[in-house]
Amino acid sequence: MDIKQRLKSLVNQFVIGMLPIFLFTVLSVTLNGNMVDYSSRFTAILIAGSAVYVLALLVSLCGVIRSFNGHAIMDFIKENKVMLIVLVVIILTRLPFINLLQRWDAGEYYYRMGLTLDNFSYSTFEEFFSDYGLCGHSASFFCLLYMIGEFIFPRQIIGVSVINLIITAVAMWCVYKIIIKITNASKNMCAVYTLLVSGAPLVYTFTTHLNLDYTMAMIVIMIVCCYMYDKPLLVGILSIYCFQTKENGLVIVAGIALGQIVRHILVDKKKCLKKIFTDAKLYMTLAAALIQWGYFRRYGNNWVATGEQEAGGLFKWNNNGSECLGFNPSFMLMKFKQQFILNFNWIVIAVIVAGTIYIVINRKYLKDICKEKMFAICTLAGAWITHSAFFISVYYRYICILQVHVQDIT
Numbered sequence: 001m002d003i004k005q006r007l008k009s010l011v012n013q014f015v016i017g018m019l020p021i022f023l024f025t026v027l028s029v030t031l032n033g034n035m036v037d038y039s040s041r042f043t044a045i046l047i048a049g050s051a052v053y054v055l056a057l058l059v060s061l062c063g064v065i066r067s068f069n070g071h072a073i074m075d076f077i078k079e080n081k082v083m084l085i086v087l088v089v090i091i092l093t094r095l096p097f098i099n100l101l102q103r104w105d106a107g108e109y110y111y112r113m114g115l116t117l118d119n120f121s122y123s124t125f126e127e128f129f130s131d132y133g134l135c136g137h138s139a140s141f142f143c144l145l146y147m148i149g150e151f152i153f154p155r156q157i158i159g160v161s162v163i164n165l166i167i168t169a170v171a172m173w174c175v176y177k178i179i180i181k182i183t184n185a186s187k188n189m190c191a192v193y194t195l196l197v198s199g200a201p202l203v204y205t206f207t208t209h210l211n212l213d214y215t216m217a218m219i220v221i222m223i224v225c226c227y228m229y230d231k232p233l234l235v236g237i238l239s240i241y242c243f244q245t246k247e248n249g250l251v252i253v254a255g256i257a258l259g260q261i262v263r264h265i266l267v268d269k270k271k272c273l274k275k276i277f278t279d280a281k282l283y284m285t286l287a288a289a290l291i292q293w294g295y296f297r298r299y300g301n302n303w304v305a306t307g308e309q310e311a312g313g314l315f316k317w318n319n320n321g322s323e324c325l326g327f328n329p330s331f332m333l334m335k336f337k338q339q340f341i342l343n344f345n346w347i348v349i350a351v352i353v354a355g356t357i358y359i360v361i362n363r364k365y366l367k368d369i370c371k372e373k374m375f376a377i378c379t380l381a382g383a384w385i386t387h388s389a390f391f392i393s394v395y396y397r398y399i400c401i402l403q404v405h406v407q408d409i410t
Contacts, residue, residue, distance in 0.1 A: 008063055010233050015053070015060045017237035021046075022053045024144050027151040028122065040123045083176050083191035087169050090198045094168070097208040098161045106210040109134050110160065113143055113210075117150055129299045134212070138295065141244035142215055160210055168207050171218035172198050174225035181228050212246040219245060220252055227260060227281055236284030243292040250292060257285045 025046045028036060036043055077084065102110040116131045132143040145167075149159025175197050179190040197203065206214035219242045226234040242249035260282060264275040276282065319328050340349045 009231075011056050012060050012063075013231055013233040013237075015056050017234050018049075018053050018056075020141075020145050020148065020241075022050055023148050025050045027148055031151045032117070035120060036122045040121075042124055042128060043122045046122070079187060080191075082188045083173070083194065086176075086191045086195045086198075087172065089195065090172055091165055091169060094165060094204075094207050098165075099157050100161070100208045102157060102210050105212075109210045109212070110157070113146065113150055113160075114155060116143060117147065117154060126299070129295075137212060137246055138244055138292075139212060139246060141241045142212055142246070145215070145241075146210065161208065164207055164210070164215075167215060167218045168198070168203075171221045174221050177225050178221075178228060216242055216245045216249050216252070220249070220256070223253060223256060227256060230281070232280035232284045235281045236288050239285050239288035240291055243288065244295075250289065253285060253289070257282055 132140040146160045149163040153159030176194040
């Protein structure tokens with residue numbers, strides 16, 4: 001790819017990645033303008049950022065207009081018509097629950113978003129991270145994203161549910177693209193596989209709830225897709241969004257990066273170091289992690305961890321703690337059972353094991369997989385190691401991310 005094409009790609013990635021923040025800014029001014037402090041530095045940065053975004057959007061639109069081809073659009077629809085139908089099915093099957101009452105954690109999150117809508121004055125970043133941090137999490141992007149729907153339908157639940165549907169549709173399109181990349185199946189069959197993934201219990205039921213773990217899982221799917229299709233700027237932006245949805249996104253994205261490094265080693269042992277140190281996606285992941293580290297340094301990490309001894313937060317190590325980093329073999333075994341045995345997951349794992357045995361026996365497939373399709377497997381392994389082995393958590397929903405990825409591999 002020449003420099004001009006690369007710059008064009010980066011502009012397009014910027015436009016796609018920064019769309020939620022732009023929409024949040026526009027809706028804040030138009031629908032919540034009475035709360036906006038236009039003299040504050042925070043608002044000035046939002047507006048200046050929006051101006052930059054509009055400029056990038058115009059550049060991107062000019063490129064689209066120049067290269068517009070009606071035949072290409074029709075070809076795209078014909079090639080992906082089954083998947084487009086699947087997306088319609090995914091949305092329609094969830095519409096009956098669009099005004100579902102939010103309960104438990106979801107109810108608490110929605111209540112606090114309502115308080116933020118009423119009280120946030122757009123004055124300082126400290127106020128933003130305080131008001132938009134839900135229940136002590138670094139959830140500023142999560143709250144910002146769903147606030148887009150809340151601005152339009154305040155106190156009606158429908159707004160946040162529509163945002164959930166959009167996120168799900170985008171993530172399922174990414175699943176579709178991932179399956180195309182790692183299989184030799186036709187696009188029609190890949191669309192059918194995607195429909196099966198979308199119907200997995202954790203994916204289907206969480207769509208109707210305001211849940212940090214579900215949103216983070218969907219963003220992680222997008223990150224994996226961007227890794228596989230070489231979109232480094234989107235990898236960085238989405239990684240920040242992931243970290244600012246929930247803290248344990250750090251260890252999941254670290255697992256994805258680990259999977260990419262392992263893939264480079266497996267593909268070409270002689271040139272692996274050059275591949276690793278010239279991989280822009282890894283650098284963008286590192287940059288996102290450093291930004292999150294800076295956030296923790298400046299604004300703190302309010303995630304209180306408990307256990308036999310006080311662990312004190314995400315970056316504290318306590319093998320016997322909770323909601324912290326640690327290495328506990330008995331806990332790892334419990335996590336393994338949760339992910340691979342409960343809720344008929346053993347059936348999924350049996351399919352993966354049988355497929356692996358078939359591939360090993362038929363060695364001609366093994367070479368092809370190592371070169372072209374190893375990333376998804378390495379990502380799952382890396383994410384499991386970093387999340388399950390070193391992140392001590394007590395709730396089954398915390399493994400939603402890995403469950404969706406296991407469905408992809410199957």
